[in-house]
Amino acid sequence: APWLEFFEKFPRAELHCHLLGTISRETFMDLVRESEAPVTEEEVNEFFTRGEKPVGVLRIFRALEEHILKKPEMLRRITVEHMASAREHGVRYIEFFWNWTGLKRHFSYEAGQRAIIEGLREGEARYGIVGRLIPSIDREASPEDALELVNEMLAHPADETIGLGIDYRETNHEPENFWKAFLLARAAGLHITLHAGEFGEHWRNVETAMDLLGAERIDHGYTITDNPALMRHARDENVIFAVVPTNSYYLRTFTDEEWAIRHPIRAMKRAGLRIFPNSDDPTMHHVNNAESWRIMFEFLGFSLEEIREMLVNSIDAAWVDEETKIRWS
Numbered sequence: 001a002p003w004l005e006f007f008e009k010f011p012r013a014e015l016h017c018h019l020l021g022t023i024s025r026e027t028f029m030d031l032v033r034e035s036e037a038p039v040t041e042e043e044v045n046e047f048f049t050r051g052e053k054p055v056g057v058l059r060i061f062r063a064l065e066e067h068i069l070k071k072p073e074m075l076r077r078i079t080v081e082h083m084a085s086a087r088e089h090g091v092r093y094i095e096f097f098w099n100w101t102g103l104k105r106h107f108s109y110e111a112g113q114r115a116i117i118e119g120l121r122e123g124e125a126r127y128g129i130v131g132r133l134i135p136s137i138d139r140e141a142s143p144e145d146a147l148e149l150v151n152e153m154l155a156h157p158a159d160e161t162i163g164l165g166i167d168y169r170e171t172n173h174e175p176e177n178f179w180k181a182f183l184l185a186r187a188a189g190l191h192i193t194l195h196a197g198e199f200g201e202h203w204r205n206v207e208t209a210m211d212l213l214g215a216e217r218i219d220h221g222y223t224i225t226d227n228p229a230l231m232r233h234a235r236d237e238n239v240i241f242a243v244v245p246t247n248s249y250y251l252r253t254f255t256d257e258e259w260a261i262r263h264p265i266r267a268m269k270r271a272g273l274r275i276f277p278n279s280d281d282p283t284m285h286h287v288n289n290a291e292s293w294r295i296m297f298e299f300l301g302f303s304l305e306e307i308r309e310m311l312v313n314s315i316d317a318a319w320v321d322e323e324t325k326i327r328w329s
């Protein structure tokens, strides 16, 4: 595929990627065996063959947290493997989301963080790709769990840990419930990003993320298209949206003809919002970072000039020092 090759050649940043959503089928199978989890080989095969909508992915994440990811070493392995794969597809800098709350039954925050950072350093040494970490609030858990996560982050600071995110099911789990955790993280100088406006109900969570919780970036954000005034506000505030073309396709599905016109990502760009594409859960959505850029061009119909603007957005949005940016861009 010539266009795919073209997009693989750009040195790029991936800023919206969940560590658990990068596990390859082979590694998934190994980890199931190693942890003697109650998951069959057929189930794993079916899952990886079918490709999953976001809600299905979250179910798999819960199985991983509960039954499979029992040792920090497993996180190291997943990290290194995805660093290799991302680099192969042209990614030079990557920020991983990782949730500790669902894993705390197995090991401490400090042990999990240490294992992933080992993976980041190994990945950088072996493949020349730089990686950073964004611990993420599990919004299906309690505000107290979120506070515990931030307190652990502050008790065990690391150069690689640069910000705080929030993910999992948005429906009925409003971001303002977690205001204390975000306030504490901001006061400590951490960057802030939120998954908001993903599950299709309302634009309010995007507004809350920006105006109350101090989000510098928004992950997804599609429902903002229902509120033109809020789009103007986001543009004025210079918020950057880490969108996911595969994900939004699943969530707000249109006919082929409608897709290029009414897709929320198109409406966001048309309104002047700063966006750029990401892979989110690459192995589970059957996509890689280069493909997410190709989809913007070939299926969503953005021009090469618009793609260039998105590249600039992704570099501006990266939470890393200028020297590192110059090394990759």
Ligand code: ADE
Pocket (backbone or CB within 6 Å): 018, 021, 054, 057, 058, 167, 168, 169, 195, 198, 247, 280, 281
């Ligand atoms: N975790 C992994 N993928 C996610 C998504 N699409 N939305 C919320 N949380 C997630």
Ligand code: ZN
Pocket (backbone or CB within 6 Å): 016, 017, 018, 167, 195, 219, 280
């Ligand atoms: Zn995500």
